[in-house]
Amino acid sequence: MHNPEIEFTLSEHRDARFRLPIPQDWEMDTSGSDQGVFIYMGSEAWGSSRFRPNIVVIQRAYDHRHDNDEDYYREILATDAGLADQLAEYRNIHLSWDTLGEDSAAVLRVSSYRNEEGTPLMLYQWNALRSGLEVNFAITFPTADYSVWADLAYAWAKDFEWTV
Numbered sequence: 001m002h003n004p005e006i007e008f009t010l011s012e013h014r015d016a017r018f019r020l021p022i023p024q025d026w027e028m029d030t031s032g033s034d035q036g037v038f039i040y041m042g043s044e045a046w047g048s049s050r051f052r053p054n055i056v057v058i059q060r061a062y063d064h065r066h067d068n069d070e071d072y073y074r075e076i077l078a079t080d081a082g083l084a085d086q087l088a089e090y091r092n093i094h095l096s097w098d099t100l101g102e103d104s105a106a107v108l109r110v111s112s113y114r115n116e117e118g119t120p121l122m123l124y125q126w127n128a129l130r131s132g133l134e135v136n137f138a139i140t141f142p143t144a145d146y147s148v149w150a151d152l153a154y155a156w157a158k159d160f161e162w163t164v
Contacts, residue, residue: 013038017059017133018101019161036060046142049117053141053149055156062134069105069129073097076107076127087113089120100128100137101160108157112143122146124153131164 008021015033022028022040029039042053066072077095084090090113098108106128114120120143128135137160141149 011038011040016057017162017164018057018135019163020055020057020156021159022055046145047119049115049119051115051117051119051121051142053145054139056136056138056140058136060134062129062132072129072134073105073107073127076109080109083111083113087111088116088118089114098126098157100126100135100157101162102158104128104130104162106157120144122149124150124157126157126160130162133164
């Protein structure tokens, strides 16, 4: 990822099956790495709720609960109703095929909702399978910053580097 105003570092962890450019001033929480959870939080809080833009990557061994990849992706598409039950004012804006990294098929979900403090947020979420691994890659940021973050979120998904 190239942005002359931001210095990036390549996030690598022995348990991660990916590499990702992260701004140097972001906080990295790898305390859940043994469970496949990696959290990256922006350095600047936003609004009265002090929400920090973030990236959450969840990786786990794919349990092959479906006969084929298409059925897995249909499952991901069907989870939208559950999100509407869990997130305040949830709205699905976009749900379609995309890629995570350079070439791994993924379902991309773009949605909006309000967190517990009432801050309007945007969620860009990719779900993908690769080499027996299931990955959920999510970027969440304040809706008010959409014009800045939308392209950045998409670029981050393309810069996601699988190591499997």
